[in-house]
Amino acid sequence: MxxxxxxxxxxxxxxxxxxxxxxxxxxxxxxxxxxxxxxxxxxxxxxxxxxxxxxxxxxxxxxxxxxxxxxxxxxxxxxxxxxxxxxxxxxxxxxxxxxxxxxxxxVGGTVVRQQGRPDGLLVSGIPLRHLDGRTRALINVAGPVRRLIGEDSSGDYRFPTIDFDDWLRRPRQPLVEWTHGTVRDALVVDIPYDPAVTEQYYAPDHSSPGTVQDKRWVTRNNLLDGTYLVRRRHLDGSADYNFAVVQAGAAIEYRSCDRRDIRRLMFGFDRIHRNPTVARWTYTPDGRQLRLHNRLPHAETRALIVLAGPPDNAVWTVRHDATEVRKILTDLGVDLQD
Known part of the structure; x- marks a missing residue:
């Protein structure tokens, strides 16, 4: 000893x-x-x-x-x-x-391959020190993203490989078509009247051009007519979301809505009513700075983190992949203003 x-x-x-x-x-x-x-x-x-x-x-x-x-x-x-x-x-x-x-x-992990790029993303909660040396040598770290340069040798871990778009889980349909389909396929639900619940409707058709999305929720009024997202706030501060079929300001039918789709649906209704949100696209010595005034859906947020890195106070610095970033946002109907 x-x-x-x-x-x-x-x-x-x-x-x-x-x-x-x-x-x-x-x-x-x-x-x-x-x-x-x-x-x-x-x-x-x-x-x-x-x-x-x-x-x-x-x-x-x-x-x-x-x-x-x-x-x-x-x-x-x-x-x-x-x-x-x-x-x-x-x-x-x-x-x-x-x-x-x-x-x-x-999360166990997967390798994500982007079309036209020789590298891939290692998406895994497994720490680097638990990977074999050969795999670690292929990994480049940048913020929360770990990129695999070349083919994955993976050693003891056999990671499945998926396509970038499949990993994003972004709908393949164009936004307006997807929005109409989601509304059409929604099931009717019975929601009894509750005077303690406050209802607000997402109404880009009754909002000023370029208004931030948080300001597009309105209380019922006689001008509302059509199908809207409805947010029902309870006394305890919680909220649930549905579709509401409205006539002359009164909801005559409610339909189910997946809470995970809310953000994408908001952009979809913006586009249907031709009232896009606005983002600032500024050229700087470091690249292009993107300032967003509205939260993106999960898939688009994930894509921007990979392509541009995490934002700093809602400002994304896009040093590479600017064309792809621009397409992601314009597909959502965002008006990019230089």
Whole structure:
């Protein structure tokens, strides 16, 4: 038995701490603190769940806080908000999934191939240090995105491969056609009158041109006529969504609506009523800056994170793939103004 003497504490700098953490996470030395945080979150989530047992947000963030000692100039509340935001970015990309009531689960993984590109995306909650060395050598990290350069050797993990559009889960139909079909196929539901519920209708046909979507919800009035999205707010602050067939301002029929489709339907109704939302498209030395004033559907948000990286205060910096980003937005009916 070798006796190394008594344990001793060593005080190290934030720079040294981040360097050691990079090494333990199998990150390249040039990876920035942003990439370090994302990989630490993957490692904590994987150690906590192994893709099988969900962990609460609070527990996950508590454990992740201990790995962020290199942020020595940030208070705990700010750091926790940063980790929570980056956890949501990992969820948008697909490395972790939100399940049940405020719980998270690591995702096993897949490789996403984009048409016309030699590289692919590694979408997986499995940390780099659990991958074999040959696979790690093919991976380039940038923000929450991990790209595989060349073919995936994957070693012990055999990741399935899917197409980029299939991974986005964006409807293949044009937006207006999809919107009309979704409304047409919706099932009639019985919703009894409740005086405690406030109803608002999404009405781009009764909104000023270019108004942000949050301002397009209106209370009932005699001018409303047709089929609208209806938001029913309850006294406890919760809300549910449906379609409402309205005549002279009164709902005469309700139809079911999948809450996950709400954002896309809002853009669809905008386009049907020829009242597009507006985004600013500015040329800068760093590329093109895109400022959005409305939240995008999940699939388009996921696409922009991959193509442009996470936004900074609702501003996306598009250094590459500008043509593809523009098409994604114009397919949603967004009016891009230079």
């Amino acid at each position: 070798i006796d190394d003497g008594p344990l001793r504490l060593e005080r190290i700098s934030a720079l040294e701490a981040s360097s050691r953490l990079r090494e333990s996470l199998a990150l390249p030395e040039h990876a920035g603190n942003e990439e370090l945080t994302y990989e630490a979150l993957r490692a904590v989530a994987w150690a906590s769940t192994r893709g099988e047992v969900p962990v609460s947000t609070r527990t996950l963030l508590d454990r992740a806080m201990d790995s962020q000692m290199f942020f020595d100039d940030v208070d705990d509340a700010t750091l926790r908000r940063t980790l929570r935001l980056r956890l949501s970015m990992l969820s948008a990309v697909g490395d972790v999934a939100r399940v049940g009531r405020d719980q998270w689960l690591s």
